[in-house]
Amino acid sequence: MENKAPIQTVNVNKRQMQAWEYCVRIPIGLLGLASIIGGLLLCLTIIGILPGIGMMLTGGLLVMPAFLVGHPVSCPFCANETKLNIYKHDKAGECSSCKNNFPVKWPK
């Protein structure tokens, strides 16, 4: 008979954002937001729709990594490293490698 081990809760240690991260993320995030707004305005003019969409996509690609701060934890199922969003504080995390869910305990 298979002996199923209980699912391990992943404990997250408090992580402080480094000063350099703010220095990098904030300008990139603002640049991304500016591209999204610029792209939106371009889309309002009929000629600018294509470059406008391109600008919005580029802006989105800049904003996402700038504001999504991943917290690396190791998955209790496959031991691969997966990233949790430190702003969401989800009660459960999903492993990006094996797609299993596991409970997460955040620091108070």
Ligand SMILES: [Zn+2]
């Ligand atoms: Zn996994």
